[in-house]
Amino acid sequence: MGAEAKRVKREVLGIPDRHKHRERASEPPTGRTKDPGTHQRTYRYRFYPNPTQAQQLAQTFGACRWVYNEGLALRANAWREHRVSVGFAETCRALTGWRNARETSWLQDISSTVLQQSLRHLDSGFTRFFKQAGSHPKPKRKGKSRDSATYVRTGFRWREDPGRPGTGLISLAKQTEPLDVRWSRPLPPGQTPVKLTVTRDRTGRFFLQILVEEQITRLPAAVIPGTTMPRAVGLDLGLAALVTMDDGSTVDHPRLLKKYARKLAQLQKELHRKEKGSANRGKVREKLARLYTTVTDVREDALNQLTTRLVHENQVLVVEDLAVANLTRAASGTGRRRKAKLNQSIKDAAWGTLLRMLQYKCEWYGRTLVIVDRFFPSTRRCSSCHTKGERLDVSVRFWTCGMCGVAHDRDVNAAVNLRQEGLRLYAHVLAALPPERRPPAVIRASELPDPVVAA
Ligand SMILES: [Zn+2]
Known part of the structure; x- marks a missing residue:
């Protein structure tokens, strides 16, 4: 290898x-020390580009895609x-070559840091792939x-509005005018955004995702009154209910709401009637895409409320490893296949979103999420006498435990075991x-030494 x-x-x-950047290598690292x-x-806002900006962004999206694909190849x-x-570093050097080559010199119209971020995304994709x-x-x-493009610090300018802290003017690299952002809520005041991601959805709406570093106050410890024992909850993720808790309460899946389901069916029928490639078909597709985004927004909202509540009430939250949890697919194929399929995909997405939210909220508020190992028999074990059943x-x-005779609800028993x-x-x-170190x-049980898990 090597040479x-x-x-x-x-x-x-x-x-x-x-x-070789010899002089640069001798500089001390510039990484800031992070406050714990x-x-x-990330905050998300809608914005309305003017025609010039829209055109420049369309070009940027295209270039990012091109660079991504070229880097991948x-x-x-x-x-x-x-x-x-x-x-990553080598693809960046290749990018310099592409920008200098005559046939791809159009890449010079796009900010190089934006294109580098596209290669960065590619690199993360490979990292995930290598980690399986x-x-x-x-x-x-x-x-x-x-369509998406990411701008790091040097790729945009930010001027906070002193009259309305947390809002301000954002100008992107290679653009002259600031963006027309709808500040649906302010950013934490006084913070310079770390990174921006501009996206365009299938219906042509533009969004700005702004990443900021924010000071979040930890919640006071949640303990069982009169003791120092942490309040804990076991969460069994399932098919019948999204979450079953160890106290027997459940949270339903954010199903496709009836009013959306009807509209969706109607639009899909309409779509099939329209001629392929016609302008009207395009319009129906757009309506459909918009409806899907609404469904997603409603779902995220519900999950946000649920996870915030759980994290506020408990110090320790316990779930099963999702990748291998007992998420056997419900059999479908009884005529209403499409709706069943969509409901299934909503469920799939809900589990992932739920875990992701729990994870970062535990980090924010000083809580602990315990992810129990896949080999833990949460369903088969009797939570009363710990006998492992069939x-x-x-x-x-x-089911009823053959050893101690206690009757169990499958999901509640699993949640109690998890807790x-x-x-x-x-x-x-x-x-x-x-001592004095926070948990x-x-x-992750899978990252603890074996005897701890097996005990
Ligand atoms: Zn038992």
């Missing part, structure tokens, strides 16, 4: 050699044909993939911590 890989990269793949109460948080080919691995947490990155296709079919909702196991792991991690925001 040979370098030659392949230079001669075959056309990646220029790295320039500081968290990154470079990395994939380098590996397939030469067994040479090409990383995602599939191999795929080329982005116009009209199929979401494997239960998905259809079994109630017990989560508290056990939490206590174990806590005992191993030096971590996330405890």
Whole structure:
């Protein structure tokens, strides 16, 4: 490797050699020390570009897509044909080459940092793939993939409005006028945004996602009154209910609301009647896409309220590892297939969103999310006497323990088991911590040493 890989990269793949920045290397690192109460948080706003801005953004989206695909091809080919691995830094050097080449000189009209971010996204895609947490990155296709462009600090200007703190003027690189942003709520005042992501959805609406570093105050510890025991909840994620808690209460899945379902069915029928490629078909598609975004917004809202409540009420929250949780698909195919399929995808998305929200809210507010291992028999174990029973079919909702005779609701029993196991792991991690150290925001059983998990 080494010299040979370098030659392949230079001669075959056309990646220029790295320039040495000797003077830069001697500078001290510029990373700021992070305040422990500081968290990154994203705010989303709609904005209305003027025609020039819209055109420039369309060009930017196209260029980002092109660079992403080109970077992907470079990395994939380098590996397939030469067994040479090409990383982020090398794709950036290749980008410089593309910008300088005559046939792709149009890339110079786009801010180079924005294009680099596109390569950064590609790199994260590969990282997830190598960690087996995602599939191999795929080329982005116009009209199929979401239009998006990311601007880091040097790619935009921000001037806060002293009259309305938390709002202000945002100008993007290569644009002259600031964006017309609808400030539906202010950003935390006095904060300079860290990163911006501009997106355009399928209906042509533009959104601005603003990442800021925000000081979030931890909540006071939630303990059982009169004790120092943490308040804890076991959450069983399932098909019948989105969440079943160990006290027996449940939260329903954010199903497709009736009024949307009717509208959706109507639009889909309309779509099939329209001629392919016609302008009217396009209009119906647009309406459909808009309806889907509404459904998504309603769902996110409901999950936000639920997770905020859970995190406020409890110190320790226990869930099962989602990747392997008992999420056996409900059988569908009884005529209303499309609706069933959509409801299924809403459920799928709800579990993921729920866990993601719990995770970052635990971090923000000083709580702990315990993710119990996949080998923990949460469903089969009797929560009263801890006997491990037979494997239960998905259809079994109630069962009685053969050992102690206690009757169980399948999901509540699982939630109680999760709570017990989560508290056990939490206590174990806590005992191993030096005094005055806070427990971590996330405890993953799969990352703890084996005897702890098996105990
Ligand atoms: Zn039992």
